[in-house]
Amino acid sequence: MRVLFLHPDLGIGGAERLVIDAALALKNCGHTVSFLTNHHDKTHCFEETRNGTLEVKVVGDWIPRNIFGKFYAFCAYFRMVYAAFYVVLFQSKEEKLDLIFCDLISLGIPLLKYAKHNPKILFYCHFPDQLLTKQGGCMKSIYRIPLNYLEEKTTGAADGVLVNSKFTSRIFSETFKSLKITPGVLYPSLVTKSFDQYKTNDNSVDGIAFNAVILLSINRYERKKNLPLALKAFKLLERNLTKQEWDKAHLVLAGGYDSRNLENIEHFNELIAICENLGLKDKVTMLRSPSDEIKIQLLNRCRMLLYTPTNEHFGIVPLEAMYLQVPVIAVNSGGPKETVVHEQTGFLCESTPEDFANAATLIFKDMKLAEKMGVMGRTRVKQRFSFEAFTEKLNQIVRNLINETQ
Template sequence: MVRVLFLHPDLGIGGAERLVVDAALALKERGHEVSFLTNHHDSTHCFKETADGTFPVQIVGDWLPRQLFGRFYAFCAYVRMLYAAFYASFFMPRRQLVDVVVCDLISVCVPVLRLARHRPRVLFYCHFPDQLLSAQAGLLKRLYRAPINWLEEHTIGQADKVLVNSKFTLRVFQDTFRRLSTVPDVLYPSLHTQYFDQMEHKLEQRSVLLEEPIHARVPRNSFIYLDINRYERKKNHALALHSLRLLGNMLPTLDFKRCRLIIAGGYDTRCTENVEHFAELEQLTAKLELQDHVVLLRSPTDEEKCRLLYFAHCLLYTPENEHFGIVPLEGMYFCKPVVALNSGGPTETVVHTSTGFLCENQEKSFGGAMYQLFRDEALRLKMGEQGHKRVQQKFSFEAFADRLNQIVEELLAEGSDKKFQ
């Protein structure tokens, strides 16, 4: 048994959080002792496994500011994570000391963890280089980010092992951190399929749901396009709205009346962008005269998300150059064809014309795929079946768990060898 600690900034709802929770579930199922240490955890805005006692969760440093004068979010995030790293390294009760620390998102904690008196092995999971988020910023922002970007590169290189979530991210990692000799391994995220199977079985058994609308504004005979992603501008929800408007011009009026777009996004009132972008999408919906066809949902629970996936007819995935994207796998596992952009991680998960469509970042291409799936039920059902098989064959939870378990055990064995050299 290996004692593993996941060190994560904010255990909210998002792809990074889903990844670390699934990784924790995988290691726990392999017999390891797993816990979380975080700067923030809201039991009403998180994945249920971190709130229902599945894992011990300890919160430190939440009293530290998340921003200063509406700015300096990155700086504050680094300070908060450093605080957590110092706690884990020097103030953690002896009974809670661990063998391996898995951290992600913020690498500044890595050198602090290496100084810990019990010297745990450090595994860093790189979702995407953080510094690229400021690549197009103005001069002052780039000057502010320069020391943070330098820290990111040099502290990632101090981890005992680095993983990335896709071949696309691996290429970006190597292009971005050119001074590092580190060559990360690719570990694709997976789904905790046992939970999805349980939820699907529950939905099938509760036949009453078949008589209830999925939402008050979604009639029973609706054709549902589902878009799941956080309410952030980079997630490109506007593409789904513009494509739906184009679809309305392509379909007969009676057919378009059946069409509904449900956008179900992570929403945190502490995040200014979430609040602002939600309002922007409401305004865009009104501008495009789609109020009768669009439903905006905020932070659906796991159960609600499964229900949406179960009843939807296809999944829309709109971010461009997304580093991986777990949502397409969720859609395919629920036998839904996926319409995504032909860039980034989705090119490694979605097979064009087989499990869905990979489109250009324009409403004509995206809306055309939506039109084809509406018109061709046989194609839609076939793509759904092929998508489900692809997840089982290429992205199974068992394969993910086996590989992560192997990495953790090898990492610990290497550390033991070094101690005796």
């Protein structure tokens, strides 16, 4: 079958990792896959979209991302509608499409129904977009009303809907009350080969002492990721350690950073200020958009992962850590409740520096506990979230969807 993936911006993030893995999975099953996107920066993307593994075409990048610093959602929706028009007018005439896999923005789905050969439309809802919008004043609330209405109605126009966790499935039903849809749950997975290929005996990290005990946080530099929690918990950890232990402790914040994104710039500077206020300037390293190789090197080297978002829709980073036998300390909400097993592969904590610091202390002081949790974490990923299981389930979903009318 020929499958087209329609995605707004092929940057670096959990949503992008999911659609890339989905494309790789279907390609491995013998299907022909390609991407159509509004933006693809080859200096800020995953390797598979840069090295020719996946075909990528960009349309509509000339359309502004905002209007005088406002109306980001409107512009994002308009850019995707433009891409949908392109599919109908050009793409579907150049090649027969059996399936269009789209995510994040649903507004183009009704237009895609007019594509030649009537391809099936599969929509992956990472999380309702209207719930991701920051609260604003009265004018913003009015501005969002038609967008929220259109999001609900156009999502319902898809031939199939998938979500990334049982948590998101519940939120989906609570948000889109008019839709009589029970979305299927397709957990993101890991392409473990990409982790294994970077294995090396050199676990040194630039700027960090070789004997340092690293606590690692991997998240985009966005305020909703609650990165200050990692900094404050790390500061509290000092009181639970001896001076010799504290001297070895080092926190690394690593995550996606887009120089076009004002929030990324502002929040990065805010975190630097917090480090200085806590007296952690020499104890914290902050990395912007590290390569996959550096990220895996950090995971191989660290003692534990601090995963700070609350109500994260799924969260792929805990799986990455668990596969590399790293215990995970995460907030006891959202997707991590479905991936991290409390006191077995890590700890599920309240979103407080005290709770995180206490859990970190146990792992820091007890190397055998860290190793035991690491082994159990890797086993869990291989059993429940393997790329092979993901591939088999997605391929079956796609075939069932296409065969409904055949």
